[in-house]
Amino acid sequence: MEKFINKNQSYLNGEWTEGQSGRSYNILNPYDNSVxxxxxxxxxxxxxxxxxVAKQAQKDWAKSSAEERRQIxxxxxxxxxxxxEEIIDMISRETGGSQIxxxxxxxxxxxxxxEAEKITDEIYQVREVPSAMDGKVNHIHRLPLGVISSISPFNFPMNLSMRTIAPAIALGNAVVHKPDVQVGFSGGIIIAAAFEYAGLPKGVFNMILTDLEEIGDDMLTNPIPRLISFTGSTPVGQHIGEIAGKSLKRVALELGGNNPFIVLSDADVDRAVDAxxxxxxxxxxxICMCINRIIVHKDLYEEFAEKFIARAKELxxxxxxxxxxxxxxxxxxxxLEKALQFISDAKKAGVNVALEGERVGNILTPTVFRDVKNSDxxxxxxxxxxxxxLIQAETDEEAIEIANDTIYGLSSAIFTTDLERGEKLGLQIDSGMTHINDQTVNDAPNVxxxxxxxxGMGRFGNPWIVEEFTVTKWISVQSKYREYPF
Structure with a gap:
């Protein structure tokens, strides 16, 4: 961890740069609030x-070879x-995350x-398409998009930053990146150090440590970036979408979730509890993908609730x-205070607390509500x-209906011994991702x-991210004289 402490600055135009605001921010270990x-x-x-700087640097970076980008x-x-080891230690201390x-x-x-290594040759590919016009040849070119504005959250800061930064750079773009400053090392400083070590040309990646008091909406309103990539809450995502829409900027938004974990009538309860x-x-x-609601068929509900609560108590x-x-x-x-308020409000509303969490500093131990109505x-x-x-469903079909009864649609999971039926039901859930006989927290760079x-809007992962972070251009070549009607 100590290796990175002396890099506690923004990384702008290839230089470690002191902020000029006159304001400082203490990055804390959330376990004991130590600095x-x-x-x-x-x-x-x-x-x-x-x-x-990014705009100018991108012009040269766009001319780099696929192999140059791959080597970076x-x-x-x-x-x-x-x-x-030092990085794992910093991620744990800064985010409050376990060693796992x-x-x-x-x-x-x-x-x-x-995975980003594999897409460096996706730009400047030329596809020829037929033309009904005699003597005309149509070429479709794929080009870098330009400059990308990247904003990442506090929960999985390194992963959720890099999934924008790496493919963007691999595809010939430049990036201006703002991590959540409370996880500035995991979300920005270590990433900048990695690209500095890699020899990335100055200005292609810029990482700024700041807050909204200093910059307001400038990450969104600056006219240079062609796309805004954001992971975070839905209300902030709506705000970004509104601003981006006015300028017709692209967005890649991964927002909140109310992820259902469905236990069907034929499920293996013990395995479902483990997951x-x-x-x-x-x-x-x-985590945006974490289970928020557990929906269990009535025949398995009591067994599942008993075993799940017993396991949660032991964590x-x-x-x-x-x-x-x-x-x-x-x-x-x-x-923490926000979570405690959720608990208080639910108790006042008469929801059954089967396991009430304990506050220990900034820790909240597991809290389980049972017999919840989906309308609560x-x-x-x-x-x-x-x-x-924990929500009880009368039938498997009702479980799917309950799962869909939310404004969100990020991840979901279904437990069943009938895998074919499970996949068919998975297609009925209005979410971007559904996992059969697994839990809702899954990620990979090739999905x-x-x-x-x-x-949210847009898709990360190869090859979908290629379409998000590039632009196509049609060039036609008329090789024969064309007769015009006037």
């Missing part, structure tokens, strides 16, 4: 300059591998870089850097914490990752 490092926040002027991905991954979570996050980040425990409590439920909690810890702290006290507020809000609702409804 990991203090950074100075950059200004809106520095951000504007970064976009200008290889070397960046090499840096992360060489510093694996930190290892998963770094591995996903490496997989993204490895649900992981899918709900990994990283304290602070070890505490200092996230302890390898034995499963439930660590929420990222800050504000998130607790079943319609994204918890983003170790709180879950179409994204949500439906209020859970």
């Amino acid at each position: 990991i490092s203090t950074v100075t926040l950059a200004t809106s002027g520095q951000l504007a300059e970064s976009f200008e 991905m290889v070397k960046a991954a090499e840096y992360l591998k060489q510093n694996r 979570k930190a290892n998963v996050e770094l591995q996903l980040t490496l997989e993204i870089l490895e 649900a425990i992981f899918g709900k409590f990994i990283h304290q439920g602070q 070890p909690y505490g200092d996230q850097t302890d390898p034995k810890t499963v439930v660590g702290p929420l990222v800050n006290e504000r998130q 507020d607790i079943a319609q809000i994204e918890m983003f914490s170790p709180i879950v609702s 179409s990752f994204g949500g439906n409804k209020m859970s």
